Amino acid sequence: MDSLLKEINQGKTHFVCKHTGEELLLIPLKDNVADFNQYLVLNELGAYIWDALHPEITYAALQNQILNEFEVEEENLREDLQKFITALYQYTCKK
């Protein structure tokens, strides 16, 4: 998971990010051109995770950060976070 986080973080520069309300709109840039067919809307927690990513962050640290910030059960979070990070990796790095 740590290596996925690192790759997602590296891929962040290929997106224009727009916070609106609690949502975050991600618009991918391909060859410098915005691709509106592939935009993604993240909810409040997804947006928090996106913003929390930085080069040194580890999966364990991210999980702890979320547990401190949101009222979620650790077991549920572990499962959902893995799914989310995997999906986000597919979206940001594998397109």
Add this chain to the structure above:
Amino acid sequence: MKPNGSICVAGYNFTLYNQSVCGLIFETGFEDFLSLETPDDARKVYIHEGFISFEIIKNCYQAKNNEQLLWEIVDTENGRWFLVYHPEHSHLQQQAQYNDQEKTWTIYCQRQAHQKEEVLHPLAYPMAPLMWYVLTTEEQLLLIHASGIIESGKGRIFAGFSGVGKSTMANIWQNNGAEIINDDRLLLKKETNGSWRFHNTPMYYRAVPKSAVLNHIFFPFHSPQNTIEKLSGAKAIAQLLAFTIHHGYDSKHLLHHSSVTENLLQDITAAKLGVVPTSEIIAFIKTNE
């Protein structure tokens, strides 16, 4: 130096300073946007004859229509330049530089024969839409692929790319008493009183400057029955941004446009619209918008 006149688009003025001995010509669509007035608050456009030479350090961006190069941005030892090409013959048509501090355009173009005269054609397509685009990167303004109509004091626009039925929708409304502002390209502008209006821009055909208050935005698509899906939040922003015009050379422009879009959607409703192209769509919209 005395200006030679001005162009007014969506309430923004551009004064023209002809630095050559040649006269200027403009496309037919500019006729009613041109004026001899020279407002103080205008952006300035300095027009020179001929081309200058410079060394290109870096190619930053190329705008193409299929494989045809329309214009490109290059960095030179003399700053950043737009090189604008003839849309059919591909030859260099204008060299242009924009100074965003002084809000000044400098345009170089070659003289050409026109009715036994030698003239300059400084804003020949695609130069002018490029200038409107740069304007949108500085103002509360969006350039959008959309048709727009006004009916009983209510303005509606139908945004989408070619083939979704923008013109068809405009014509249906016109046949039922509405006035078309334009059926292809509009500028959406936040006015000084906080309201939003949509404006036409000079096209290749003659049309007087028109504008209308903006009340509703629709994204039409062909459908076996009339349907409506109201949009909000980030999804609405993405949908509207998809049909506004962006040039990818600076992601700051996209951020600016997304902020303008967010601002607009706080006041104006947006919806996806499945359309059967008959006059029944009018009653459907009025009932459901």
